[in-house]
């Protein structure tokens with residue numbers, strides 16, 4: 001985590017100051033709208049400040065970055081009716097689902113032992129590693145059996161059909177605790193004209209700003225993919241010797257209520273053409289060159305893989321470009 005790696009190093013620099021418990025509300029532009037001059041932020045006591053800046057790096061998570069770009073009027077907001085505009089375009093997510101394998105009571109899995117991302121993953125059915133022509137979908141996903149450390153309150157797998165409360169549910173929890181494992185899919189999601197982020201015309205946040213609105217649904221490719229990959233997970237679970245295998249896919253149409261993934265991507269993508277991307281290849285805003293953006297909002301689609309490695313790599317990539325920018329401030333790619 002940057003909290004233990006990058007920030008302590010940065011704090012050693014005399015010209016570095018960390019202002020915690022602050023929330024940036026907006027990036028302010030000059031009258032040309034092509035140069036950022038400051039950010040407006042609130043401190044923990046709710047006092048508003050304007051911090052002048054020569055260079056601004058937006059790194060407020062994929063969704064937060066898009067929100068701040070929209071709130072600040074940086075880049076043209078995407079319009080799904082015309083297909084024009086860029087900010088909010090290409091919002092993508094990930095496909096889940098898979099199989100739960102239930103074993104006999106002699107099979108003890110010690111699922112309470114684990115770590116954040118501990119597991120075994122295979123990419124045989126991910127990306128271009130597999131010919132999906134017969135399956136009828138593209139993208140695929142990583143298939144994994146993970147053990148993040150089964151928390152007693154959160155993790156209590158029960159077979160499909162078990163009542164959701166009451167003594168039968170309790171019995172099923174006791175019978176299956178530590179005898180069940182998940183074989184799951186983490187699938188790609190393509191970019192679609194109809195999936196996007198925008199400012200809500202009705203609802204506002206506590207500061208009176210429009211809330212950011214997410215318009216998203218799984219499309220045919222993703223529905224086929226979730227089903228196809230779940231079938232593969234079922235086969236694997238059976239091979240593992242399970243006495244019962246339950247298959248599952250996420251709710252279709254998409255519902256934000258059950259936890260599925262927090263791998264949100266897109267909305268401020270990088271690319272070669274300013275009419276279809278917010279950022280050039282150096283993660284520099286085409287329209288306002290003294291603003292750079294890091295985070296998974298820069299991904300044009302979402303792969304069947306965890307995002308944070310590429311997010312970190314692209315941050316280093318942008319940092320290198322910023323070193324050049326500082327020698328000669330201006331657009332690093334002509335538009």
Ligand SMILES: Cc1cc2nc3c(=O)[nH]c(=O)nc-3n(C[C@H](O)[C@H](O)[C@H](O)COP(=O)(O)OP(=O)(O)OC[C@H]3O[C@@H](n4cnc5c(N)ncnc54)[C@H](O)[C@@H]3O)c2cc1C
Pocket residue numbers: 022023024025059060061062064116117262263294295296306307308309311
């Ligand atoms: C529950 C969960 C599990 C995850 N598991 C995995 C995983 O296993 N593997 C994986 O690759 N990825 C995982 N992710 C995704 C991963 O956390 C993100 O990809 C990664 O943190 C993105 O890095 P970032 O720097 O863009 O944003 P963040 O790490 O979210 O950092 C953004 C920072 O900006 C601050 N901020 C936001 N808005 C403002 C504002 N307006 N003003 C001031 N500060 C602001 C936030 O407080 C935060 O400190 C998971 C995410 C969640 C939530």
